[in-house]
Amino acid sequence: MRVPRERGPLSRAITAALRSGSTAALDELAVRGTPDAPELAENDDVQISLWILYQLHYDGFDGVAAEAEWDPSLIGLRQRMERPLLEELRRACAPYVEKAMAADGDLSARLFELVEQVPGAPLAQHLQRHATRNQFLDFLRQKSVYHLMESDPQSFALPRLRGRAKVALAELQYDEFGAGRPERLHQRLFADALEACEVDACPGEHVEEAAATTLLVVNVMSALALNRALVPAAMGHLAAFEATSSEPSRRIAAGAGRLGLPAAVAAYYDEHVEADAVHEQLAVREICAPLVAADPACEPEVFFGAAAYLHTEASAGHDLLTRWGVAA
Amino acid sequence: MSGRTGEAAGADVAVTACPEGPLLVRGATEVRDASGAVHPVTRPVVALCTCALTQRSPWCDGMHKARARGRKGRATGR
Numbered sequence: 001m002r003v004p005r006e007r008g009p010l011s012r013a014i015t016a017a018l019r020s021g022s023t024a025a026l027d028e029l030a031v032r033g034t035p036d037a038p039e040l041a042e043n044d045d046v047q048i049s050l051w052i053l054y055q056l057h058y059d060g061f062d063g064v065a066a067e068a069e070w071d072p073s074l075i076g077l078r079q080r081m082e083r084p085l086l087e088e089l090r091r092a093c094a095p096y097v098e099k100a101m102a103a104d105g106d107l108s109a110r111l112f113e114l115v116e117q118v119p120g121a122p123l124a125q126h127l128q129r130h131a132t133r134n135q136f137l138d139f140l141r142q143k144s145v146y147h148l149m150e151s152d153p154q155s156f157a158l159p160r161l162r163g164r165a166k167v168a169l170a171e172l173q174y175d176e177f178g179a180g181r182p183e184r185l186h187q188r189l190f191a192d193a194l195e196a197c198e199v200d201a202c203p204g205e206h207v208e209e210a211a212a213t214t215l216l217v218v219n220v221m222s223a224l225a226l227n228r229a230l231v232p233a234a235m236g237h238l239a240a241f242e243a244t245s246s247e248p249s250r251r252i253a254a255g256a257g258r259l260g261l262p263a264a265v266a267a268y269y270d271e272h273v274e275a276d277a278v279h280e281q282l283a284v285r286e287i288c289a290p291l292v293a294a295d296p297a298c299e300p301e302v303f304f305g306a307a308a309y310l311h312t313e314a315s316a317g318h319d320l321l322t323r324w325g326v327a328a
Numbered sequence: 329m330s331g332r333t334g335e336a337a338g339a340d341v342a343v344t345a346c347p348e349g350p351l352l353v354r355g356a357t358e359v360r361d362a363s364g365a366v367h368p369v370t371r372p373v374v375a376l377c378t379c380a381l382t383q384r385s386p387w388c389d390g391m392h393k394a395r396a397r398g399r400k401g402r403a404t405g406r
Contacts, residue, residue, distance in 0.1 A: 108347075116397065175371050246390030250383075277388040278375040281346050 001204030003052060003061045008034070008045025014052055014077070018064045023073035031080045037212070040085045041312070047215040050085070051145075051207065053078040054222035058152055059203060082223050086230075089220065093307035100303040107289045107299065111236070114303055115243045118310035121317025124248035126326055127255040135324050136259055137197060141206040142214045142320060146221075147190035148203045151176035153218070156225040157234050161287075163294070165235070168286035172242075172279050186275075189268045196262035211323075213316040220312050224305055232291055232298035236305030239283035244310065245276035348396060350375035350388035361386040 003019075006012040010029060017023040037043040055061065056069040068074060100114040127136060155173055158166060178184035191201035200206075207215075224234035253269035292299045321327075344352040353359070353376055356369045367386060375388035382389045 112393075116402070171372055175373070179370065179372055247394065250389060273389050274375075274384060274387050275371070277350065277390045278352065278371065278373050280390075281349060281352055281375060282373065285344075285346060 001055075001059060001061060001202065003064065004048060004204065004207045006045075007048045008043075010045045010049040010077075010081075011052065014049050014074070017074070018052075018061065018068060021065065021068075023068075023071050026073045026077045029077060029080075031077075031084065039088055040081065041088050041216055041315070042212055044212045046081055046085070047212040047219060048207075050078065050081050050219040050222075051210075051215045053081075054219060054226070055204070057156075057222070057226060058149060082227075085219075086223060089308045089311065090304060092311055093304055096307040096310075097300050097303040100307075101300055107292045107302070108284050111239055111284050111288055111302065111306060112243065114306055115240050115310065118240075118307055119314060120244065120310065121314045121321060123317035123320060124251040124255075126321060126324075128251035128258070129255070130326075131255055131259070131324075133259050133261070136255065136261065137199060138324070139320060140194060140197065140265070141199060142210060142316075144190065144194060144199075144201070144206045145204075145210045145214055146218045148187055148201065149218075150186045150190065152187075153221040153225040154234070154238050157231055157238075160228050160231040161235075161291070164290040165287045165294075168282050168290075169235075169238075172238075172282045172287075175275055175279065184271075186268075186271070189264075189271060192264045193262070193268040196264035211316065211319050213312070213319040217309075217312045217316050220308055224308075230301070230305075232288075232295075232301035233305030233308065235283065235287050235291055236302035236307075237309040238305075239280065239288050239302075240306035240309040241313075242276050242279040242283045244313070246273045246280070249273045249276065345378075346375075349392055350378055359386055 003015050006015050010031065013026060013029055017026055031040070031046065033040055033043050034045070040046045053074055056064075056074065060066055060069070096114055096118055099117065100110050103110045103113060105113070123139075127139060131139070151173055154169070158169055158173070161169060176186050178186070178188070182188065194201040221234075221237065224230045224237050249269040249272040253266040253273065256265040256269065288302050292302055340355045342354045346352060353369075353374050354372065356374065358369055359367045359374065359376065361367065376386050377388045377392075379392040379395060381391035381395060383391070
């Protein structure tokens with residue numbers, strides 16, 4: 001894929017450095033919000049910059065050497081964005097983490113309860129009942145930023161886990177990656193859905209139109225999965241993702257049917273109703289619960305990761321509804 | 329194994345009950361539901377509905393959570 005268009009001075013500098021191969025000037029760059037987007041979580045320039053830098057660990061870019069992945073100046077700039085961004089998220093999620101820590105029940109019960117506590121955007125209901133075809137396709141394009149690389153970030157956690165949690169994550173990922181059948185790879189199923197709607201399914205194709213809040217969801221996934229210190233949060237994040245998938249997927253599949261979209265669209269969401277009913281149990285009971293049992297000190301991190309997913313996903317959902325002129 | 333949700337056949341079937349949720353089944357090659365219909369298993373782990381509310385019998389579709397939410401008097405989920 002090609003490097004996406006810049007959105008401000010940070011991404012401009014990164015793009016120039018990737019093109020020239022000379023990155024030392026990046027060491028002088030300060031990371032800060034702008035008057036219209038003071039929080040890094042909402043800042044277009046920061047979010048596209050992070051997305052570009054994380055992509056060096058996935059597919060990379062045309063014309064950019066693979067070795068750029070570990071360039072110290074690029075890594076250093078990424079950390080100068082990642083750290084304050086995660087601090088912003090910790091502040092936003094702290095009330096939910098504190099409540100989950102103090103609640104009754106075992107880890108699994110409290111994690112499922114936290115998922116119920118963090119409010120979501122009524123996006124799936126809108127897609128089910130009222131969305132126009134154009135709104136639905138806009139939704140698919142925004143979501144393609146993640147779904148064309150679905151489950152890739154979580155794979156980075158495998159070497160960072162042990163025992164039952166490692167085996168359960170491998171089990172979950174095996175299903176996400178088609179259970180041995182390339183045509184059932186979830187990334188492929190989403191690409192099939194896009195192509196059936198005559199929407200380009202090349203990875204990264206729709207990144208340039210992705211809102212900062214959409215990029216934030218994937219960037220947080222990458223941040224958590226790529227840092228060993230954050231693995232408990234990465235698994236809490238995964239648990240919340242899986243635990244909020246089946247019901248919305250049911251609604252979205254119904255919406256695709258209502259609009260008469262090609263069968264491949266409902267097929268993607270139907271697969272997720274069933275698959276994620278399994279995956280949420282694996283992620284909560286067989287990944288997160290054993291992690292915390294082995295190291296109780298990581299319990300707040302698991303809750304933080306879960307709340308961070310729910311919070312960022314809700315922001316992205318509200319943004320889309322606002323963009324479509326739908327009152328939340 | 330057999331039970332309310334049906335029978336699972338396979339060489340080495342392992343079942344885990346999720347509290348207030350589905351049965352996780354590993355090692356099954358097919359599942360026979362309460363009406364006798366046979367469903368091939370295509371996943372490494374499947375979740376069999378135990379609340380009888382699923383619209384995708386015999387597989388769990390998360391409806392047990394909607395019921396739990398209703399019991400607690402909460403608004404509809406996502």
